[in-house]
Amino acid sequence: MSEDVYNSKFTPSVIRWGMITVWLGVALSFIPAFYLWSVHGLLPTSAEILKGFGLIAAIVVAFWFVEPISYYPILGLPGTYLSFLAGNISNMRVPCSAVAQEAAGVPEGTPKGSIISTIAIAVSMLVNTVILFIGAIGLAALVSNLPEGVLHAFDFILPAIFGAIFGQFALRSYSLGAIALGLGLILNLAGVLPNWGTLLVLVFGTILIARFLWEKGKLGPKEA
Amino acid sequence: MDYLQIANSGTMWLACLPGVALIIVQAIIFMRLAYRNGQEMGMDKAVLNVGMKAGLISAIGPSFAVLIGMMALIVNIGAPFSWMRLSYIGSIMYELLGADMGAQAVGTSLGAPEFGELAFASAVWTQTLGAIGWLVVVAAFAHKLEYVRLKLAGGKMGFLPVLSVAAMLGAFAYQASSRLLAGGGSTVAVLVGMIAMMVMVKLAHRFKQGWLIQWSLGFAMLLGMFAGGLVPA
Numbered sequence: 126m127s128e129d130v131y132n133s134k135f136t137p138s139v140i141r142w143g144m145i146t147v148w149l150g151v152a153l154s155f156i157p158a159f160y161l162w163s164v165h166g167l168l169p170t171s172a173e174i175l176k177g178f179g180l181i182a183a184i185v186v187a188f189w190f191v192e193p194i195s196y197y198p199i200l201g202l203p204g205t206y207l208s209f210l211a212g213n214i215s216n217m218r219v220p221c222s223a224v225a226q227e228a229a230g231v232p233e234g235t236p237k238g239s240i241i242s243t244i245a246i247a248v249s250m251l252v253n254t255v256i257l258f259i260g261a262i263g264l265a266a267l268v269s270n271l272p273e274g275v276l277h278a279f280d281f282i283l284p285a286i287f288g289a290i291f292g293q294f295a296l297r298s299y300s301l302g303a304i305a306l307g308l309g310l311i312l313n314l315a316g317v318l319p320n321w322g323t324l325l326v327l328v329f330g331t332i333l334i335a336r337f338l339w340e341k342g343k344l345g346p347k348e349a
Numbered sequence: 350m351d352y353l354q355i356a357n358s359g360t361m362w363l364a365c366l367p368g369v370a371l372i373i374v375q376a377i378i379f380m381r382l383a384y385r386n387g388q389e390m391g392m393d394k395a396v397l398n399v400g401m402k403a404g405l406i407s408a409i410g411p412s413f414a415v416l417i418g419m420m421a422l423i424v425n426i427g428a429p430f431s432w433m434r435l436s437y438i439g440s441i442m443y444e445l446l447g448a449d450m451g452a453q454a455v456g457t458s459l460g461a462p463e464f465g466e467l468a469f470a471s472a473v474w475t476q477t478l479g480a481i482g483w484l485v486v487v488a489a490f491a492h493k494l495e496y497v498r499l500k501l502a503g504g505k506m507g508f509l510p511v512l513s514v515a516a517m518l519g520a521f522a523y524q525a526s527s528r529l530l531a532g533g534g535s536t537v538a539v540l541v542g543m544i545a546m547m548v549m550v551k552l553a554h555r556f557k558q559g560w561l562i563q564w565s566l567g568f569a570m571l572l573g574m575f576a577g578g579l580v581p582a
Contacts, residue, residue: 127390135386140492142382146375147488151481153368154438157430158473160364165355167470169455177454177475181447182482189482197494198501198516203379205494209487211372212438212480215524217411220566221404223517227550228403228562229396234513237392243383244397245404247376252408253415254369254436260416261423261432278578281538282414284531285573287524288542289566294517296547305518309526324523331519332501332512339511 131236136202139243143206150210187321195328199223200246201239207246213253216283220290221249227293298335298344305331352466356427365433372437403563410570415441422448425459426472438480451475534577542573 161167169177192214193205199219200208208218223233225245231237295302308330312323338344355361380401387397418441422431426448434444449459451472457463459472502508525543528535546569553561 127392130386130390134389135382138382138386139379142375142378143491144488146371146378147484147491150368150371150438151484151488153371154477154480154484156367157361157364157433158470158477160361161355161470161473164360165466165470167355167466169467169471169474173454173471174474174478177451177471178478180450180453181475181479184446184450185443185479186482189486192483193487193491194494194497195516195520197491198498198513199520202491202495203383205487205491207375207379209483209491210375210438211436212443213411213415213435213440215520216414216440217408219517219520220411221407224407224562224566225400225403227565228559229400231396231400232510232513233517234509234511236390237387238510238513240383240387240390240392241397241400243379244387244400245407247380247383248401248404249408249411250372250376250436252405253412254372256409256412257416257419257432257436258369260419261428274578278574279414279417281534281574281577282410282417282570284525284528284535284538284577285542285570286411286414286566287521287528288539288573289546289569291518291521291525291539292543292546292569293550293565294514294521295543296550297514298518301515302518302522305515305522306526306529308519309522310530313526313530324520327523328516328519329501331515331522335511335515336501336503336508339508344511 128236131239135236135240139203139206143203147206147210187319191321191325195324198234198332201234201242203239203243204246207243207250211246211250211253216286217249217253218246220286221245223290223293301331301335301338301344304334352464352469353427355466356430356469361427362429365429368433368437399559399563406563407566410567414570418445421445425464426469430473434476438484439476443480444476447476447479448472450479534580537580538573538577541576542569545569545572 193209196214197205200222204222208214222242222245226233226238226241229241231241309327312318335344384397388394415435419431419435422444451474452459452464452468455468455471457468502512525539529539546565549561549565549568
């Protein structure tokens with residue numbers, strides 16, 4: 126029953142609105158560039174634009190593909206449309222989605238999990254936009270007047286968030302957590318893979334190991 | 350004219366507004382869809398509200414983290430475009446990198462004295478174009494990814510929640526392991542954030558204190574960052 130509503134009503138609306146908003150997002154992202162060109166006459170040559178694009182694409186092209194595939198099982202379909210249009214995925218959208226599903230007591234990767242994830246990511250977009258707007262028009266100056274010790278601690282926000290979310294999920298399966306982290310440490314120390322390759326191997330390697338252990342009955346069905 | 354006058358002008362704010370407005374509209378559309386369909390699926394409105402509250406509280410800390418990073422961007426490419434990029438599509442690391450690559454394309458670098466009007470325009474083009482790939486891939490293929498997920502589960506529906514947990518552990522082992530190996534405050538912040546979160550989630554379930562889960566990420570973040578900050582450099 127709830128699966129029916131999810132598959133036959135929710136998902137088609139999500140796909141329709143997701144495609145409309147993300148394609149519109151492609152178009153609207155060019156407005157500042159066209160504004161600088163049309164109002165101020167500032168336009169790099171096409172060779173320069175291509176060069177800039179080439180330099181950045183060389184670094185990120187693999188992530189265009191690896192990130193949507195890797196984060197999809199976590200974000201769900203609606204969460205994917207929202208998160209990739211909004212950005213700041215690993216440091217904000219995924220943590221908000223994960224904590225909300227834990228708080229609401231719904232299992233990840235299920236229709237109910239996806240509904241809660243959608244709500245949490247959507248609200249995080251509103252919060253983020255407002256906080257950054259206030260920051261952009263003035264609060265930035267205030268923040269820079271904070272004591273040295275506090276500013277220094279800001280350097281460690283990201284490690285703390287990543288550790289916290291990893292810990293939240295390690296509670297679901299200590300063995301799987303240890304395997305994933307062990308694999309992460311080994312890949313980092315070996316340093317043979319590019320970052321996108323490390324992400325890909327970690328996500329899909331952990332999924333495949335989990336599948337193997339689950340079929341052996343070593344990972345029980347997760348309690349909601 | 351100094352490029353920052355253009356970059357911080359009222360009209361630049363107007364040019365950046367449509368993208369951010371789209372984010373707000375998209376968030377509201379999806380939130381309404383989730384509320385309406387969630388209730389039709391038999392979910393209690395109170396449960397949906399818990400998800401909303403947890404998402405709201407959890408977004409505050411990371412937003413301040415983005416705000417701190419945004420300052421580095423604002424001094425180089427002005428407030429409106431920084432605000433737009435970080436509300437919409439981007440992340441701090443990508444935008445700084447993109448702005449710098451744009452500057453390099455016209456023979457200078459981000460923050461260099463020669464970074465002027467043209468370098469600014471080039472940065473805007475590079476940041477915009479370099480991020481298009483994510484949007485195109487998601488707009489064109491996101492609805493096909495469900496097949497990949499079901500394939501990975503081999504048709505076993507009971508495995509799907511385990512699959513999400515495994516993907517999560519893999520993705521965050523990726524983020525955490527490099528910072529664990531970084532040494533100093535970074536290592537301490539990962540460990541303290543991890544342990545604090547585990548203790549809070551355990552306690553919250555054990556004593557049925559749902560509010561603690563809603564606040565857990567904020568608390569774990571504060572504990573981890575200040576513990577990291579106390580480590581002598």
